[in-house]
Amino acid sequence: MLTGKNLIAGEWRNGAAQFTAVEAASGAALEPAFAQGSAQDVADACAAAAAAQPLYAALPLSQRAAFLRSMAAKIDALGDTLTQRAMLESGLPEARLNGERGRTVGQLRLFAEEVENGGWQGLRIDHAQPDRAPLPKPDLRMRKIPVGPVAVFGASNFPLAFSVAGGDTASALAAGCCVVVKGHPAHPGTSELVAGAILAAIHEAGLPEGVFSLVNGTENALGEALVKDPRIAAVGFTGSRAGGLALMGHAAARPVPIPVYAEMSSVNPVVLMPARMEEAAEALGNAYVGSLSLGAGQFCTNPGIVLAIESAATTRFIATVAEALAAIPAQTMLTPGIQSAYAKGIAAIAGHGATLVGTGAEGSGTCGRAQVFTVSGTDFRANPALGHEVFGPSSIIVTCADMDEVAAILAGMEGQLTTTLHMAPGDYPAARDLMPILEGLAGRIIANAWPTGVEVTHAMVHGGPFPATSDGRSTSVGTLAIDRFLRPVSYQDLPAALLPKALLDGPSTVLRRVDGRFETQG
Structure with missing residues (x-):
């Protein structure tokens, strides 16, 4: 109890x-x-x-x-x-x-496994060289401590x-x-x-x-x-x-x-490359709506901005999005305050000249209704407010004249948690040109998937340049x-009796860098 x-x-x-506390669905x-x-x-x-x-x-x-x-x-x-x-x-x-x-x-x-592994301690041992000229080299050992x-x-x-x-x-x-x-x-x-x-x-x-x-x-x-x-x-x-x-x-x-x-804060821009759009506009449209509406859009990796080049395929994509949205039910949002902020954010997007593509089913109380807007690349670049995060099941499709405009928009965006490329092999040359921009923009670059969902692994980065995180x-x-x-501490010429056990000479089961070379002994 x-x-x-x-x-x-x-x-x-x-x-x-x-x-x-209050019940999210009813406010009781x-x-x-x-x-x-x-x-x-x-x-x-x-x-x-x-x-x-x-x-x-x-x-x-x-x-x-x-x-x-x-x-x-x-x-x-x-x-x-x-x-x-x-x-x-x-x-x-x-x-x-x-x-x-x-x-x-x-x-x-x-x-727990990582703790036992011990590699996170960053153990380093640089042995002394007392005969080095012109000055002797001291014994230096380092580890990271809480x-x-x-x-x-x-x-x-x-x-x-x-x-x-x-x-x-x-x-x-x-x-x-x-x-x-x-x-x-x-x-x-x-x-x-x-x-x-x-x-x-x-x-x-x-x-x-x-x-x-x-x-x-x-x-x-x-x-x-x-x-x-x-x-x-x-x-x-x-x-x-x-x-x-x-x-x-x-x-x-x-x-x-x-x-x-x-x-x-992150809007997680998604780029729909031309060759991929030609072959899968409808599939991309349905998957996009599923991603942006998942969990009432209350993910820090929600796809808030989608960039696509003006084309017949993009027109098909937008039509599919409108149709798919109509089948999305309104969903309870986390708190009345979040629902209220979402409603204000949606109103702000419309107030900045974006055109409504479609909406999900209407709800009541603390429910959030999925909504997608579209705007031209020129208008998006002219109105920085359209690039601000709206926490909830909404997104903006930005239709661009060409890949140069896509690159310019990405280069002008704030730091992000993720950025995504949907591409076919024919898109790889253009995607390669975007990579330096994407690496400077986000902590994670995704290919042919949607950003909602974060796998907990050794190689995952869930961070990014400011304001996605305070420390990119x-x-x-x-x-x-x-x-x-953790912070590093170096021990110079300390006697063995005062050194941490992990920094003593001899066999070790933990990865260490000894005299500049990584080695595991024992």
């Missing part, structure tokens, strides 16, 4: 003020009422995290990995209880949330995979960092269930309870207090550009600034996400 309490370093704590209040976290809750959680940090960071990698696997097992064991609560709070369908639970526990297990306690902000659109135990939390814990989560106010019940599973895993592993805390609340001041707490060393955030920029401002204004890894050198998905919460 839900308690409505915050979890502060193992203590389920009430608050002086309360708020209620859900039981129980939840405690509003306070500045004191934040301070206590951060103090406990700082106290637990040295012990957790020093944990043997095998034990850290076992803890991550225990988290995965206990979250998975919540089963239908977790799914049903998340359905109420988010309006997302059962199959989607069951899949998201699988992704959540799967990435915890993937990070930065310290991390603040994580739960996302609205992924109440499991980007929330309390999502990718930011998983990668921070894998790096050896304690975590304080600011739960998203739209799904506090879901957050509490997951937090309880994490606490059970902490107890099972015999870890300090300060390793993890959850603070819920609706006030922006709560997140501000968390980012400004001097014991927090880094921040993970997925949400709006306004929210991400606000956190970045708070972090930069601290006496000791800290990094904020924020995923914020990072990713929030995949094992490389661990790098955000």
Whole structure:
């Protein structure tokens, strides 16, 4: 049963003020009422995290990995209880949330394997050369260590995979960092269930309870207090550009600034190359509508802009889109606020001169209606507002005069999470010319697929140049996400008795770079 309490370093704590979650589909209040976290809750959680940090960071990698696997097992064991609560709070369908639970526990297990692998430590050994002239060379050894306690902000659109135990939390814990989560106010019940599973895993592993805390609340001041707490060393955030920029401002204004890894805004441009359009305009139109309307369009990788060259094939594509849209039902959006912002965004697109191609079925309440617009390349370039993200099931088809105009539009766009090329072999020369632009534009380049959906693997990059993320050198998905919460430390001429075990000479099962060469011994 839900308690409505915050979890502060193992203590389920009430608050002086309360708020209620609402059912996404109806707007009706859900039981129980939840405690509003306070500045004191934040301070206590951060103090406990700082106290637990040295012990957790020093944990043997095998034990850290076992803890991550225990988290995965206990979250998975919540089963239908977790799914049903998340359905109420988010309006997302059962199959989607069951899949998201699988992704959540799967990435915890993937990070457990990564922790045991040890390569993420970046181990390097450069042996001394005392006889080198004109000066001797010192002994230098390097590894990456955890930065310290991390603040994580739960996302609205992924109440499991980007929330309390999502990718930011998983990668921070894998790096050896304690975590304080600011739960998203739209799904506090879901957050509490997951937090309880994490606490059970902490107890099972015999870890300090300060390793993890959850603070819920609706006030922006709560997140501000968390980012400004001097014991927090880094921040993970997925949400709006306004929210991400606000956190970045708070972090930069601290006496000791800290990094904020924020995923914020992306329209994920898709280029429909001419030869591919000629052979598959109708198939592309149907697949496009399926992608943009998936999950009521509430994906950070939604195809918000499609670029195509004016042609008979493009006309067929647009006609197919209009027909396919008519069969798309209105879908419940995550929150009334998101639905309201979506309606305003759609109105803004129309107000900037875009022509409506077609719409999905009309809905009521907090439902979002799929809508697609079209505009010429000339008008799109003349109106930068058309390139702004509208979070929901909408998109703009930009009809261009030729590939030069396509290239010019892409070169003028803001940083993106993804960009996509739909192409046939005859398009490869033109696509090759676009590649330098695409590499500078986005963190992931996709061929002949649609961007919705992010695979959790070692090679995945879910990041991109600003404003897709606050730091285009990072990713929030995949094992490389661990790098955000590590920093390098070099040890010069330290005696063996003071060196970390992983940097001692002798056999090693971990990939290391020794005197400039990568080698695995043992």
